[in-house]
Amino acid sequence: MRSPVTLAPIESARITLGLTYVEIARALHVDESTLHRWRSGFDRRRMSAGVRAITGLTHLLAILEKRWPNAPHLAATWLDTPHPDCGGDSPRAWLVEGRVDYLAGLLTGELAAAAAAAVTVPPTRDVFEIAPVGMARVALGGEFLAVNARLCEILGYTKQQLLALRGQAITHAEDLATGLEQALQLISGAVPILTLQKRYRHADGGVVWARVLCTLVRDASGVPLHFLTVVEPLPDIGAAAERLALGDTPDAERAIEGVWEWDVASGDIYSSPGIAATLGRGAHEITPTFDGFVALVHPGDVGSLRASLTECLTGRARGFDAEFRMQHADGGWRWVHARGRALSRDGDGRPMRMVGLHTDVTERRNAEEEWRRSHAALVASEARYRALVEGKGARSVAR
Numbered sequence: 410m411r412s413p414v415t416l417a418p419i420e421s422a423r424i425t426l427g428l429t430y431v432e433i434a435r436a437l438h439v440d441e442s443t444l445h446r447w448r449s450g451f452d453r454r455r456m457s458a459g460v461r462a463i464t465g466l467t468h469l470l471a472i473l474e475k476r477w478p479n480a481p482h483l484a485a486t487w488l489d490t491p492h493p494d495c496g497g498d499s500p501r502a503w504l505v506e507g508r509v510d511y512l513a514g515l516l517t518g519e520l521a522a523a524a525a526a527a528v529t530v531p532p533t534r535d536v537f538e539i540a541p542v543g544m545a546r547v548a549l550g551g552e553f554l555a556v557n558a559r560l561c562e563i564l565g566y567t568k569q570q571l572l573a574l575r576g577q578a579i580t581h582a583e584d585l586a587t588g589l590e591q592a593l594q595l596i597s598g599a600v601p602i603l604t605l606q607k608r609y610r611h612a613d614g615g616v617v618w619a620r621v622l623c624t625l626v627r628d629a630s631g632v633p634l635h636f637l638t639v640v641e642p643l644p645d646i647g648a649a650a651e652r653l654a655l656g657d658t659p660d661a662e663r664a665i666e667g668v669w670e671w672d673v674a675s676g677d678i679y680s681s682p683g684i685a686a687t688l689g690r691g692a693h694e695i696t697p698t699f700d701g702f703v704a705l706v707h708p709g710d711v712g713s714l715r716a717s718l719t720e721c722l723t724g725r726a727r728g729f730d731a732e733f734r735m736q737h738a739d740g741g742w743r744w745v746h747a748r749g750r751a752l753s754r755d756g757d758g759r760p761m762r763m764v765g766l767h768t769d770v771t772e773r774r775n776a777e778e779e780w781r782r783s784h785a786a787l788v789a790s791e792a793r794y795r796a797l798v799e800g801k802g803a804r805s806v807a808r
Contacts (some may be wrong), residue, residue, distance in 0.1 A: 419463065421470055425481040426488060428504075435505045437466065465509040472516045510676050511700040543619075543640035546626075549596070551575035554635055563619070563642050565612030581608035581616060583682060587693050595625040596633055605693050606643065606679065618643040618679065620697075643679050667767035670752070671699065673722070673760055678702055680767070687745070687769040689738035707734035707742055721749070722760055729765065732774075744774040 422428045422436075434441045477483040488501040492515075495503045500512050537544055543560030545553055556571045564571070564579065571579075580588055584607045594600050602624045609617040622639040667684030671677070676699040682692045688705065695701060706714055710733035720726035729749040734742040749765025 419466070422466060425470075426473075426485050428501075432501075432505045433466075436507055436509055437463065438507045465513070469504075469509050469513045469516070472513055476516055476519065508700065511698075514676065514698060514700070540639075543642075545571075545576075545638045545640070547576055547636040547638055549633060549635065551577050560640055563617060563640060564609055570612070579610045581610060584608055584692070587691060591623075591693070592636070595623065595636070606697055609640075669747075669749070669765055669767055671749070671763045671765075673763060676700065684767045687743060687767070688735055694738075705735045707736070710734050721751075721763075724758055729763065732770065743769055744771045746770045 419433055422433055423430065428436070430445070431441055434443070473481075473484040473487075477487070488504065489499050491497050491499050494515055500515070504512055537555070538557050540557055540559060543563045544557045545560055546555040548554055552575050553571050556568055558568075561568055561571060566574075566579075577585060577588075587605070588607065591603050591605060595603060602622065604620065604622050607619060607621055609619060611617050620641045620643055622641075624637050626634045626637050628634055667681050667687060669678055669680045669684060671679075678697050678699055678701070680692075680695065680697065685692045685695050688695070695705070703711060703714070714731055714733050717726075717729055717731040721729040727750070729747070732744060732746045735745050737743050746768045747765055749763045751760035752762040752764050753760070755761050
């Protein structure tokens with residue numbers, strides 16, 4: 410069944426944003442001839458990769474429209490203006506490099522920051538209470554001033570119990586210092602909004618992983634009033650290893666240094682603190698997205714990493730298994746062994762969520778390299794000795 414309407418984003422990107430077909434093709438990770446073949450007849454059943462690529466472009470265009478409704482010239486201006494989160498390049502340059510999902514995430518963050526900056530009064534009671542995410546108004550000292558029903562459900566406390574506590578009392582001990590540092594950034598005005606992953610202590614003693622969005626509400630004169638916090642629970646990545654069952658070596662427990670879970674559709678990656686620790690970083694120093702993760706991978710290893718992931722995502726490989734280098738906070742490179750499997754799949758069998766293990770194998774790789782160098786030196790030495798001996802034998806025969 411032909412679906413030419415599916416290709417509407419291509420023409421919209423060309424006309425509205427002034428992109429050429431060559432630029433659009435590069436943004437979709439295809440060559441120009443493939444793009445024109447799609448335009449002449451696009452079969453959704455046979456071109457699933459094309460559907461996924463064009464879906465990403467559709468998402469970006471929708472966010473651009475939301476950011477600048479009925480003002481495509483402003484969207485085009487944004488694309489051509491150097492952006493600090495694009496390394497000083499223009500978003501157009503990153504779009505042409507195929508980073509559609511990254512730009513969509515960047516715009517989403519700008520929308521959230523703009524919305525938070527516009528908040529000068531607490532949300533109405535109705536919105537606060539019926540929100541599908543946890544919400545709280547928190548005093549500058551950490552006391553809960555108001556909480557909604559969803560937050561109580563996420564954390565397992567009653568409203569009365571939470572209102573008698575400070576946020577620090579139910580925050581995991583390892584996340585307290587980071588939380589204080591980021592609260593100070595909001596109060597100082599260094600940032601208008603923060604998004605982070607953190608752990609809460611559930612009322613039953615367990616741990617709740619959550620994505621937390623926080624901003625500071627000020628009065629008309631700019632004086633800080635309180636924090637407005639949104640809490641969205643994340644998958645229990647601490648239990649992911651049990652669900653995963655990757656390998657069964659005697660030293661598996663000692664080898665596992667981190668667990669990750671990846672929402673393939675959104676690009677979000679939820680990672681345990683051990684992963685950041687192997688790289689000498691705090692948990693908040695690694696952007697919790699696929700692009701943020703890849704940004705730390707050695708440029709020489711990005712291609713092989715993407716190839717391994719593609720093998721898994723397209724079903725050609727049962728799981729994901731790769732070794733690559735990631736940048737340590739000290740500027741050096743650490744070797745990482747990452748393994749993963751699909752937790753869930755869509756109707757076509759493509760992974761929707763993946764979970765895996767992250768192991769620092771730098772010492773093993775260094776030992777292997779040292780053995781290779783020693784072995785190469787030994788072989789070279791034996792070759793020189795053999796040549797010397799054979800040379801002497803030839804001279805004896807000649808005499």
